[in-house]
Amino acid sequence: MTILGTIKRRLRTFFVSETVLHRGQTLPSRNLRFGGVHFQDNEAFLSAGERDARRLIEWCNLTEKSAIMDVGCGTGRLAIGIMSVLKTIRRYEGVDVSPTAVEWCTRHLTPAHPAFRFTLINVQNERYNPAGGARATDFRLPFDDGSFDVIQLYSVFSHMRSPDVRSYLREFARLLTPQGSVFLTAFTEEGVADEEENPQNYIMEWKGALHCVRFSDKFFRQMVEEAGLKIARTTHQSDTDGQSALLLTR
DSSP states (O other), X not given: OOHHHHHHHHHHHHHSOOEEEETTEEEEOGGGOOSGGGGOSHHHHHHHHHHHHHHHHHHHXXXXXXXXXEETOTTTHHXXXXXXXXXXXXXXXXXXXXXXXXXXXXXXTTTTOTTEEEEEXXXXXXXXXXXXXXXXXXXXXXXXXXXXXXXXESSSGGGOOHHHHHHHHHHXXXXXXXXXXXXXXXXXXXXXXXXXXXXXXXXXXXXXXXXXXXXXXXXXXXXXXXXXXXXXXXXXXXXXXXXXXXXXXX
């Protein structure tokens, strides 16, 4: 984050509101939301966060006593959903490559909810952080072994090639408690190439670097098992833009 960039972002706050209050929850303004048109409506944004929180309660046994890491937290959709559904939690750590997202969450969410903390990770990604200082294959997340009961990453592996996916999966195996679990979404299909960037004639038209990275079911399962994890549950094309939802456990 450059000094000039920080100054520009702070000046904008004097002229454009960064927040919207909806159903008692502080939301980011529409121009600060990730995920495209799906989450521009206030109710759609908040309901999506609440849905994700409830699914983590069902799939991952998330409770107020849990410690959760949210990889690719953006401007706090899941965090806000947890605040709405559970009210509080023992520990929430959101990480993202976007300075704007981390700054917004730290300024607008953490003061009222100290258990919710947000960390900028300067990892290279051709789509979201091309000038990143570290490659994911060499990166270690800044948390101790066995720190988290739940790890979530929504629409993260959908924009990542397999070497980086493997690196993150190894990190998750390190960071999970013995009974912990990972919830993620990714593009996975049967009977396709092991790995393909922006596949043609698949769901929609994909444009730009890493807009869609699709894996075969078999290849993705192989990467998961190489990291010492297993796929415990899957729902096919259940999530945004046709991504599948997967639950990983030890």
